[in-house]
Amino acid sequence: MTVVVVVVGAGQAGVQVAASLREHGHAGRVVLVDTEEPLPYQRPPLSKTYLTDREPAEPTLRSAAFYAEHGIELRTGTRVRAVDVAAGVVTFGDGADLRWTDLVLATGSRPVPLAVPGTDLGGVLPLRTLADARRLRALLPSVRRVVVIGGGFIGLEVAGAALTSGAAVTVLEAAPRLLGRSVTATTAEVLLAHHRRWGIDVRVAAKATEIVGEHGKVRAVRTSDGDLLPAELVVVGIGITARDELAREAGLAVDDGIVVDAGLRTAHPHVYAIGDCARFPGPGVSTVRLESVQNATDQAEHVAQAIATGATAPYGAVPWFWSHQHGARLQMAGLTTGTDDTVVTGDPGKPAFSVYCFRGGALVGVESVNRPADHLKARKLLAEGRPVRRTEFGAGPGVTAGRLSREERS
Incomplete structure (x- = not known):
């Protein structure tokens, strides 16, 4: 029987599991699939140096030569339409099928949409993909006023980049404090004061209720307290949600993420989920879904070792995260x-x-x-x-x- 590992998603987790399979001696086929066209890339620089450097380096994870040299079949611009876990088959968007012996779902996450009028106006952007970052980078030098909706890590990092580009920046956070899902009140208060000292108008307990436009382009943001904030650019970063629909349609358990056990396996012993899309037993909590490079990389290494060597130890890496803000x-x-x-x-x-x-x-x-x-x-x-x-x-x-x-x- 031909041994085939199919990895769905070529972000940090997907690329790492493919590379680690080879490092651990896996000799079968490794097929790495992603819907985006560019070479797989890093996401952390997209809200930081990629926006501010005069000539930013392309944030690719590996060169095209790397995949060829390691026998990794990289299929970018390719959608996996369905997964049949009983038959061990993935079906691509063009209708072609591929049988697998192990399947790794590294499907990542997508931005939570902002449910207010005006989000379809020109100049209203999310920041999740390289294409998003390229559009944002192109716009920043020409705008004078930027509103960032969302006071999480991405929002605050983008706010800093916009300030560096010379714009006046306002951040709207609907919750009573910044980074409410991520840090303690002590750290949140210090960072709030830090950003305000730099000149960013940070408003907590402030919701965007409407994005106002003219001739198809954004002109202002209306807030829950009645203010109308002028803006030529609005960046929306109110959170992300797991891309778990492929697993759900395959009959696998999902709960704001693909549910896996301590070994990062789904209910099917040869189907794994890793990275942003995986909900796993966490240290000191029942289950958790983590959005970080470290988590994606460590989980990928764990699963690659399990597939290549048959290792059965539970996943137990200590989570860690970082953010640079002015x-x-x-x-x-x-x-x-x-x-x-x-x-x-x-x-x-x-x-x-x-x-x-x-x-x-x-x-x-x-x-x-x-x-x-x-x-x-x-x-x-x-x-x-x-x-x-x-x-x-x-x-x-x-x-x-x-x-x-x-x-x-x-």
Whole structure:
């Protein structure tokens, strides 16, 4: 029987699993499929240096020669229309079928659409793909006023890029604070003050209710408090959702992501899901879906080893994330959902500090701003898995602590 691994999705996770299969000695066919036309590329630079550098490098993950040299059949501009898990077959958009012995779903995610009038106007853009970034980069030098809808990582990074290009920037965040799903209230408040000091008009608890246009182009954004904010460019970044419809249509379990076990397998033992689209058992939580390069890369390595060598160990990498925002280098390790206690070290005013997050007395995550040594130490502590108590941080100058309110924990 011919051994064929089909990987659906050529983002960070998909490319890494294909490369790692070869590294672990897999000798069968590896077919890497993606709907986008360009060579597979990195997403993190798209909201950062790609928008601001005079001559940005193309953010490709691997050269075309790499795929040829490693016997990876790269099929860009190709859609997988259906998956038959019982027969072990994928059907492409042109009707052709391909049998597989193992299938890896690395289908990624898509932006959540903004449900207000005017999103179809010229100058209203999401930022998810390389094509989005190219359009945004082309527009930024010619606009004077930019409104960013969404105060998450992408929104804040784009706001910084727009400010660097010389535009006046307003950020609208519907929630009571920035980064509400990602960081503690302490870190969110520091970053809010940081962006405002740079001159970005950041508004929390402020919703966009309408995008107003003229002659088919955006001219302003109307807010929930009645303001009309002039804008020649509006960037929408209110979140992303898993691309799990292919799995759902195949009869696999989905729940805001493709449900997998501790080995990243679906209910079918030869069908895996990794990266943004996968919902897996997380450390200290029931299940979680993570959107980060580290998670995509580590899960890809885990699955490649399982396919190539038959390894059965559960996936257990410590999650970590990062974001660069106008000189504030935010790094996070672990998962802080449900945090009920914190210890803050350093000086949030600089800003240069870390927030050590506890749940039930145990360390579950650390947020560091401009403290890279703290971040590396946190990753090591969490990987070791030994109990770390708040008393280890002691007391004194530069150390504050406090129980979180219910609002701060949510």
